[in-house]
Amino acid sequence: MCGIVGYVGFRPAPEFLIDGLRRLEYRGYDSAGIAVQHCDEIGIRKRAGRVEELAKLVEANPVEGSVGIGHTRWATHGETTDINSHPHVGGNGEVVIVHNGVIENYVKLREQLQTLGYVFRTTTDSEIIAHMICHYWLEQIKLGEDPESHETCLKAIQLSVARFKGTYGVVAIFRDIPDVIFAARMGSPLVIGIGKIRNEHFIASDASPFVGYTNEVVYINDHEIAVITADRMDLHHQESGKTTPSIHTLDQVSSDIDLGDFEHYMLKEIFEQPEAIENCLRGRIDEESATARFGGLNLTPRELRQIDRIIFTACGTSWHAGLVGEYLFEEFARIPTEVEYASELRYRNPPMSEDTMVFAITQSGETADTLAAMRECKRKGHKSMAICNVVGSTIAREADGGIYLHAGPEIGVASTKAFTSQVTALTLLALYFGRIRDLSYPAGKRIIKMLRAMPELIQQTLACNDHVRDVAERYFGFNNYLYMGRLYNFPVALEGALKLKEISYIHAEGYPAAEMKHGPIALVDEQTPSVFVVPHGGIYPKVMSNLEEVKARRGPVIAIACEGDHRISDLADEVIFVPDVEEFLQPLVTSIPLQLLSYHVAVLRGCNVDRPRNLAKSVTVE
Ligand code: AGP
Numbered sequence: 001m002c003g004i005v006g007y008v009g010f011r012p013a014p015e016f017l018i019d020g021l022r023r024l025e026y027r028g029y030d031s032a033g034i035a036v037q038h039c040d041e042i043g044i045r046k047r048a049g050r051v052e053e054l055a056k057l058v059e060a061n062p063v064e065g066s067v068g069i070g071h072t073r074w075a076t077h078g079e080t081t082d083i084n085s086h087p088h089v090g091g092n093g094e095v096v097i098v099h100n101g102v103i104e105n106y107v108k109l110r111e112q113l114q115t116l117g118y119v120f121r122t123t124t125d126s127e128i129i130a131h132m133i134c135h136y137w138l139e140q141i142k143l144g145e146d147p148e149s150h151e152t153c154l155k156a157i158q159l160s161v162a163r164f165k166g167t168y169g170v171v172a173i174f175r176d177i178p179d180v181i182f183a184a185r186m187g188s189p190l191v192i193g194i195g196k197i198r199n200e201h202f203i204a205s206d207a208s209p210f211v212g213y214t215n216e217v218v219y220i221n222d223h224e225i226a227v228i229t230a231d232r233m234d235l236h237h238q239e240s241g242k243t244t245p246s247i248h249t250l251d252q253v254s255s256d257i258d259l260g261d262f263e264h265y266m267l268k269e270i271f272e273q274p275e276a277i278e279n280c281l282r283g284r285i286d287e288e289s290a291t292a293r294f295g296g297l298n299l300t301p302r303e304l305r306q307i308d309r310i311i312f313t314a315c316g317t318s319w320h321a322g323l324v325g326e327y328l329f330e331e332f333a334r335i336p337t338e339v340e341y342a343s344e345l346r347y348r349n350p351p352m353s354e355d356t357m358v359f360a361i362t363q364s365g366e367t368a369d370t371l372a373a374m375r376e377c378k379r380k381g382h383k384s385m386a387i388c389n390v391v392g393s394t395i396a397r398e399a400d401g402g403i404y405l406h407a408g409p410e411i412g413v414a415s416t417k418a419f420t421s422q423v424t425a426l427t428l429l430a431l432y433f434g435r436i437r438d439l440s441y442p443a444g445k446r447i448i449k450m451l452r453a454m455p456e457l458i459q460q461t462l463a464c465n466d467h468v469r470d471v472a473e474r475y476f477g478f479n480n481y482l483y484m485g486r487l488y489n490f491p492v493a494l495e496g497a498l499k500l501k502e503i504s505y506i507h508a509e510g511y512p513a514a515e516m517k518h519g520p521i522a523l524v525d526e527q528t529p530s531v532f533v534v535p536h537g538g539i540y541p542k543v544m545s546n547l548e549e550v551k552a553r554r555g556p557v558i559a560i561a562c563e564g565d566h567r568i569s570d571l572a573d574e575v576i577f578v579p580d581v582e583e584f585l586q587p588l589v590t591s592i593p594l595q596l597l598s599y600h601v602a603v604l605r606g607c608n609v610d611r612p613r614n615l616a617k618s619v620t621v622e
Contacts, residue, residue: 464593
């Protein structure tokens with residue numbers, strides 16, 4: 001997803017902007033650019049390609065100044081070209097902007113601006129923002145407003161954004177008004193960093209560019225516009241006028257975003273899972289009452305007992321975690337539970353009882369579809385909770401309550417530690433909801449005992465890494481895979497297939513294993529490996545039968561099985577063993593070799609593991 005960064009203060013802006021864009025690379029992008037203001041000139045350097053190439057462009061053709069904005073573009077409208085890269089220029093250079101989001105009515109607005117004489121240079125939707133702000137600024141001046149007043153600029157932006165349909169996080173600078181940055185937000189996140197040593201302010205799509213500069217931030221909300229100089233920051237709401245900013249203190253430290261000794265963030269985050277699960281469990285186990293405890297549900301047990309249906313809504317990997325959650329809640333809380341794709345739920349309008357509670361499951365807390373689905377349910381009066389990894393993110397702030405994963409920043413686009421942390425949080429939630437209903441004390445104690453052992457068991461599972469790399473070396477050349485699992489391991493099969501798809505670009509499909517007979521088995525041949533997630537459990541024999549059906553058709557089989565399983569090696573071509581744990585905890589170990597398999601296959605295929613093509617870490621557009 002696009003990344004925005006901005007600076008106003010005493011430092012050389014280009015260095016901060018380029019470094020900030022490097023820290024936002026994980027969001028996914030295809031071009032980058034900066035605009036720096038010096039006296040009454042704005043220098044722009046932008047191009048398609050990586051931030052490194054932009055840095056070389058700036059080195060070869062420097063810009064100077066201590067006010068500037070920067071952008072990494074994830075193309076939505078308009079191809080990936082130098083001219084379509086941000087920043088965009090309004091009018092004859094009076095206004096320069098960067099934008100994250102989609103202006104849905106841009107075609108009509110573009111036509112209107114063209115009839116007013118504005119000349120468009122790009123094929124993007126974002127360019128209309130620059131011209132629209134310029135137009136209203138010039139109109140204000142014609143009405144006698146002071147061209148150099150911040151109020152005049154603010155009014156021009158207010159009039160402009162009132163015309164937009166869709167989403168925007170837009171940051172603007174004015175050529176003739178030095179030392180001030182303006183920012184407006186509707187749907188696409190923007191956060192302001194407050195300088196701690198001297199007068200300076202930062203702005204970005206998320207707080208990662210601020211690490212090492214400040215940990216005090218202000219989140220811009222929808223309908224708000226910020227006016228930011230080196231020594232002050234004012235927030236204005238479209239309807240209610242000037243608002244008092246609320247300052248949050250971040251608890252992340254810079255070491256979290258260092259790569260350490262790992263070659264890729266994805267591998268680092270796979271190996272951080274024991275610690276991430278430990279952090280997710282910390283302080284949330286109530287041994288005495290054999291239950292879990294949370295500080296942020298903001299509902300009493302009596303209110304929670306009224307809940308007669310649960311809906312998990314999410315996208316991608318988080319949806320897979322929600323499917324595990326569905327099984328956990330049905331088993332332990334005995335509450336009717338469904339997981340819904342957020343992009344569907346936001347428009348589907350399913351019948352929901354008054355006491356249906358909605359959980360938005362999201363690593364980033366900014367996924368547009370998940371945010372919209374949660375808002376739609378809140379609009380109807382349903383209690384909404386967020387299971388989220390990013391403190392202060394939009395979904396976390398708008399939910400009625402929720403649970404933070406405490407997994408630390410997940411930089412790799414492919415979600416790994418967030419998935420297992422989400423599953424851990426959902427297990428704790430199912431325990432909690434079960435224990436305020438019919439789950440017995442002994443049952444609660446058993447669950448807690450097994451949960452406490454998971455960080456160590458995940459650590460043990462990671463020992464399969466070398467073996468998985470060997471398997472990947474034998475299988476990275478195949479171009480189609482099937483992933484099979486049942487019950488708690490069906491979501492794991494889906495997640496394993498997604499991991500392989502998204503970072504190695506190999507076609508992979510996940511199915512409930514018994515579904516093989518209803519179509520997918522037609523795909524089985526010697527060129528199509530099937531990955532079976534087949535740990536011990538009540539239906540182990542059934543899954544083994546499905547596996548044999550594949551072998552009977554000479555399909556190669558890679559099996560994820562339990563240590564101590566002596567049958568599997570006679571059948572499968574490859575076996576990766578994991579610790580033998582209770583079925584409801586199996587996703588926490590069986591997903592690990594699948595993460596590693598996708599990682600090693602992608603590396604062997606020369607793919608960009610941390611920033612796979614076409615993908616973004618946080619999809620903040622529909
Ligand atoms: C998972 O590896 C992908 N990066 C993607 O499916 C992701 O899970 C999805 O976009 C949801 O993101 P969120 O958890 O931040 O809402």
